[in-house]
Amino acid sequence: MRRPKLAHRPTGRGVIRGVVSISGRPAEAEDRMVPGHWEGDLALGTRRSAVAPLVERTSRYTAVVRSPTGGRSGEQ
Structure with a gap:
């Protein structure tokens, strides 16, 4: 038996505030010659887990940081 879909209620999820276009970054970040960018x-996982991979653009050095709050602000 088919059930009606629930009314779509905006929850605020998936909304990025303060978005800056990628074309708005400095020119030296584009050519990867200046270190430090x-x-x-x-990345959100299941059971309140989250990691943040960080990549330095010049050397491609990668660090993966575990989020202590599981990526959800305001929860403990």
Whole structure:
């Protein structure tokens, strides 16, 4: 038996605030010649787990940092 879909309620998830376009970054970050420019991401897992891989653009040095709060702000 088919069930009706619930009304879509905005939850705020998936909304990025203060977005800066990638074209807005400095020119020296584009050519990867100046060390010190880092890229980061946040990977959310199951059971309140999260890691943040950080990559230095010139040397490609990578550090993976575990989030102590599981990537969800305000929860303990």
